[in-house]
Amino acid sequence: MSITVPALATPSAGAAFARTTVERRELGEHDVLLDIAYAGICHSDIHQARGEWGASIFPMVPGHEIAGVVRAVGDGVTKHAVGDRVGVGCFIDSCRECPNCLAGEEQFCERGNVATYNDRYADGAPTYGGYSTQIVVDENYVLGIPEGISLDVAAPLLCAGITTYSPLKHWGAGPGVKVAVVGMGGLGHLAVKIAHALGAEVTVLSHTLSKKEDGLRFGADHYETGDRDTLRRLRGSFDLIINTVSADLPVDAYLRTLALDGTMVFVGAPENKQQFAAFSLIGGRRSLAGSNIGGIRETQEMLDFCAKHGIGAEIETITADDVDKAYDRVVASDVRYRFVIDTATIPA
Ligand code: NAP
Ligand code: ZN
Ligand code: ZN
Numbered sequence: 243m244s245i246t247v248p249a250l251a252t253p254s255a256g257a258a259f260a261r262t263t264v265e266r267r268e269l270g271e272h273d274v275l276l277d278i279a280y281a282g283i284c285h286s287d288i289h290q291a292r293g294e295w296g297a298s299i300f301p302m303v304p305g306h307e308i309a310g311v312v313r314a315v316g317d318g319v320t321k322h323a324v325g326d327r328v329g330v331g332c333f334i335d336s337c338r339e340c341p342n343c344l345a346g347e348e349q350f351c352e353r354g355n356v357a358t359y360n361d362r363y364a365d366g367a368p369t370y371g372g373y374s375t376q377i378v379v380d381e382n383y384v385l386g387i388p389e390g391i392s393l394d395v396a397a398p399l400l401c402a403g404i405t406t407y408s409p410l411k412h413w414g415a416g417p418g419v420k421v422a423v424v425g426m427g428g429l430g431h432l433a434v435k436i437a438h439a440l441g442a443e444v445t446v447l448s449h450t451l452s453k454k455e456d457g458l459r460f461g462a463d464h465y466e467t468g469d470r471d472t473l474r475r476l477r478g479s480f481d482l483i484i485n486t487v488s489a490d491l492p493v494d495a496y497l498r499t500l501a502l503d504g505t506m507v508f509v510g511a512p513e514n515k516q517q518f519a520a521f522s523l524i525g526g527r528r529s530l531a532g533s534n535i536g537g538i539r540e541t542q543e544m545l546d547f548c549a550k551h552g553i554g555a556e557i558e559t560i561t562a563d564d565v566d567k568a569y570d571r572v573v574a575s576d577v578r579y580r581f582v583i584d585t586a587t588i589p590a
Pocket of ligand 1: 402427429509512534572
C-alpha cells in the first residue's frame, strides 16, 4: 500500500506554497522509507518553482537537499538499516546501464536520471521532493550521513556540497592552486570551505563586501568584489574559477582573471543565455566549462570528507510558513547561507 504524507506544494509558477499531501509508493524490495528531518532550499528549487528553466510540472513539491532517518527498508535492502542517518540529493534513479552510470557519474546518465522532483517516474507519475515528511527511494540513491555532522547542517551538502566538491576535485583544487569562488550564497560558502579544506588558496568574488568577515572565517584567503576595477587588477590570477552566481555575469571580465590554462566552471544556472568573446579564451589558452552536481559514489566521498574536516552548511532553520519569504530572501542574496526547512512544521 502506498502512503499519504504531508508536503508543501506550489500549484503554479511563482504561486505561494500551501500544505497538501502526496502519495509515496509502497516499499519495494530495494526501497528505503525515510523520515525527512530537514530539507534545504536550493536556488534551483526557486528557478523551477518559478518556471525559470522552462516547462515545470505542477503542483510541485521541491527539495533535493534531504536529510533524515531510515524508518523502514524493503526485504532486499543491504546498504541502509532502520535508524540510519541518511540523505537524498538531486536524483533518485538512473538507468544503471549506460557508460556514465557504470562509471558512477549517474548525474550524466545517457537516458536521463530521474530527478528528485519536477520529473517523472518510468510510469509517468510525477516525482515529489523533500519539502515533505517522508520519502521512498531506492537504496542505491540514498547516502549515509556520517556521525559528527548533524542532520540540519548536512542537508545542504546533498546538493550545494556535492555541486562544488565535484568540480573542485575534477579540476584539481589543492595546495598551490589558486581558486576563485564567484558568489557566496548556498553553493559559494560551501565551495569556500571545501576548497580551503583541500588546501587551495581561495579568493571570494562577491558583489558586495558585506559578507567579507564570514568568508574569511569560512577559510577564504582573500575577499574581493567583482567590480570592473577589481577584476582588471586581478587579471591572470586564478587557476580555477567556480562560478555559483544565479544571475547574469560579465563573463569576459571573469575569464580574463584566469591565468594561463585556467578554467572557469559554471555551476550557477541563470535563466538567460550568457555571452563571452572568443578572445577571452584564446588569450590564455583558457577553458570555459560546466559541472552538474555529482554521482552517488562521489557524493558519499564528499559527505565523508566534510565529516572529517568538520564542514557543514551555515544555516537558517525555518518553518513551513516561511518558505515564500525565504525564496524572496534567497533571490535578494539575503540568506546566511542556506535556508533549511524543519519538516516537523509541515503537517497541518
Ligand atoms: P544562492 O544561495 O542564491 O547564491 C547565489 C549567489 O550569487 C548569491 O549569494 C550572490 O552572491 C550571487 N548573486 C546573486 N544574484 C546576483 C546578481 N544579480 N549579481 C551578482 N551576483 C549575484 O544560490 P545557490 O543555491 O547557491 O545556487 C546558485 C546557482 O547554482 C543557481 O543558479 C542554482 O540553480 C545553481 N545550481 C546548479 C547546480 C549544478 O549542478 N550545476 C546545483 C545547484 C545549484 P554574492 O552576494 O556573494 O555576490
Ligand atoms: Zn540544488
Ligand atoms: Zn545511465
